[in-house]
Amino acid sequence: xxxxxxxxxxxxxxxGGSKGVxxxxxxxxGGVPLVGRAILAAxxxxxxxxAYVSTDDxxxxxxxxxxxxxxxxxxxxxxxxxxxxxxxLLHALDAITSTTGRAPRVLAFLQATSPFIDxxxxxxxxxxxxxxxxxxxxxxxxxxxxxxRRGHDGAEGxxxxxxxRPRRQDREPHxxxxxxxxxMRVDGFQDARFRFFGRVGLEQVPEATAVEIDTPDExxxxxxxxxxxxxxxxxxxxxxxxxxxFDGVHTDDLVSVDQNGVESVRVSRSDGMGIGMLREAGLPMxxxxxxxxxxxxxxxxxxxxEVLQGIDRKAxxxxxxxAQRGIALDRVAYVGNDVNDIECLxxxxxxxxxxxxxxxxxxxxxxxxxxxxxxxxxxxxxxMILKAR
Numbered sequence: 001x002x003x004x005x006x007x008x009x010x011x012x013x014x015x016g017g018s019k020g021v022x023x024x025x026x027x028x029x030g031g032v033p034l035v036g037r038a039i040l041a042a043x044x045x046x047x048x049x050x051a052y053v054s055t056d057d058x059x060x061x062x063x064x065x066x067x068x069x070x071x072x073x074x075x076x077x078x079x080x081x082x083x084x085x086x087x088x089l090l091h092a093l094d095a096i097t098s099t100t101g102r103a104p105r106v107l108a109f110l111q112a113t114s115p116f117i118d119x120x121x122x123x124x125x126x127x128x129x130x131x132x133x134x135x136x137x138x139x140x141x142x143x144x145x146x147x148x149r150r151g152h153d154g155a156e157g158x159x160x161x162x163x164x165r166p167r168r169q170d171r172e173p174h175x176x177x178x179x180x181x182x183x184m185r186v187d188g189f190q191d192a193r194f195r196f197f198g199r200v201g202l203e204q205v206p207e208a209t210a211v212e213i214d215t216p217d218e219x220x221x222x223x224x225x226x227x228x229x230x231x232x233x234x235x236x237x238x239x240x241x242x243x244x245x246f247d248g249v250h251t252d253d254l255v256s257v258d259q260n261g262v263e264s265v266r267v268s269r270s271d272g273m274g275i276g277m278l279r280e281a282g283l284p285m286x287x288x289x290x291x292x293x294x295x296x297x298x299x300x301x302x303x304x305x306e307v308l309q310g311i312d313r314k315a316x317x318x319x320x321x322x323a324q325r326g327i328a329l330d331r332v333a334y335v336g337n338d339v340n341d342i343e344c345l346x347x348x349x350x351x352x353x354x355x356x357x358x359x360x361x362x363x364x365x366x367x368x369x370x371x372x373x374x375x376x377x378x379x380x381x382x383x384m385i386l387k388a389r
Contacts, residue, residue, distance in 0.1 A: 006049020008106035008126050008183075009096065010042035012069070013088040015079040016057025020214050025055075025112050026063050027219055030226030031351040031366025034112040034213065035060055036067040041117035042110055043068055047126040049104075054092045055079075066330050066349075072096075085109065086194055093186065106130050107186050109195065114180035115222045116209040125183040125203040135198030136184045140175040141207040144168050175202055178210040223363035236388040237367070239350055240331040242278060243318055244378065246289040246296050246309075248337035249354060252374035265295055268375055274382030275303045281389060286321055288314055290340050315343035335381055337361065337373055352381060 014035045018024040026033040032040070035053060042051040053064035054072040056079035061071045072095045078087050089109055097103045106129045110117060118139070125137035147158035156162060159174060182195045189197065213219050247253050251265040258264075278285060285305045289296050292310035300307035311317045322329055330349035334341070337357045345351035345364040353365040354373040362368055371380040 006104055008048050008108060008130060009104045010039075010045075010048050010051040010108040010110050011054060011072075011089055011092045012038045012042070012051065012064075012110045012112055013054045013074070013085050013092075014038075014057070014060050014064075014112050015055060015074065015088075016060055017079060017081070019081075021216055021219055023059070024213065024219070025057075025060050027213075028346065028351075028364065029115045029213075029219070029222045031345065031364060032067075033063045034115055035063055037115050038110045038112040038117060039064060039067040039069045041119045041122065042108060044119035045108070045123040045126055047123055047130060048108055052092055052096065054088045085111075090190065090193065093190065103186050103190075105186055107184050107189060109182040109184070111179050111181070111212075113213045114178060114209075114211065115213065115226065116211055117180045118205045118209050121203050121205045122181050122183070125181065125201075128201060128203070129183050129185055134201035135188050136182065136196055137201045137203050138182045138195075139178045139180045139205045139209075140202040141178060141205055141210050142173045143176050143207070144171055144173055145176075175204070176210070178205060179212050180205070180209065220363075224359060226363070237333065237350060237384045238331075238388045239283075239333045239385060241284040241286070241322065241325070241327045241333070242381070242385065243286045243288055243321070243332060243334045243344070243348075245336040245338075245341050246287050246299070247291060248356065248373045249335055249377060250287070250299060250374060252372065253337065253356070263293060263295065266374060267299060268379070270376050271374075271378035271382075272303060274379035275305060277386060278382050279304055281386060283385065283389075284325060284327065286318075288317060288321075288344070290314065313343075314340065315347055318344050318347070333381065333385065335369070335377070 014025040025035045039051045042048050051069040052072050053069045054074045055061050056074045064071050072092045074088055078091055093103055108126055128134045128137050146160055148155050149158050211222050213222055250267055256264045287300050287305055287307045289309040290311055296309050297307050308317055329347050332348040333350035333352055334344045334348045335352040337354045339361060342361060342364055351365050352367045353362050354369050354377045356373060369377045369380050371377045
């Protein structure tokens, strides 16, 4: 752990024993594991000086370090179904204090099961607590929903008189917790040992960010939402290698066939220039294709890029290629367009798709390009990689 004394820190409890969605905290949404998304959201808030993940799971710990968090080893007694988040937070604060010599003033408690944490709202909430305006601030969205409960004599209204139906503009709005974050004064939390105490404020966030993942269906919904909004919290596209599908990435996924059965495709000179710039920068690159076609080898030779084609198990080939070169998979960008790319998209740090990719494929992407395959997609990605370098 670091030995600095940030005024505000984020703590993300993430145990490994999820029953509803096994491996939930490292399940990718928008190409980034859930715990990674929470870390990125926390570190994007300027007032939060460090992020800590409290976990009992080696896989979660590895992902946490990959995304820039410190790891606190959570004892088994605090990783059961009955242990509370407050228990894990208090333990984490003790660990931070023993390491740095001083507790932070403010704690931001983030939940990895909320994949769309609003960093700007988190920053506002943190400033409110740091500045003394509130003791606790939590994320919530405005709702005018009619709530009901089952009674002995049938259903009855909770937040309204069900014998009268007021118009929306005549109703008082309520606010629903999103579960995404709770920012609190550390000394007050340690005294109360509960997340709500003193003066409690709410930070309103868009309802669209209020997704919580507790079931496989909710995970699938989150993945589709992430794909529709280009996915993950922002971070510089720093990679050590680029691996590319060919058809649909270097081409528009169309093929011309002459009367002799000879196939030809169209490629982009702009894409070729982008590959040339990456080659000059010394970035290792690979074209990895399921199809076997002389045009793929010819294009690879023209670009000066290694080609592996006729590959049925693309993820295995990708792992082997990286292992031979000592390149970590989380430092690889893979760009594809179709369902046979999913296995590769799932194992790299930067899964990328072209805009024509179907929803099932885009759901695995961290980045959705704006330029079409065969018409600038590779150049667009090349420029992003070079900018980061």
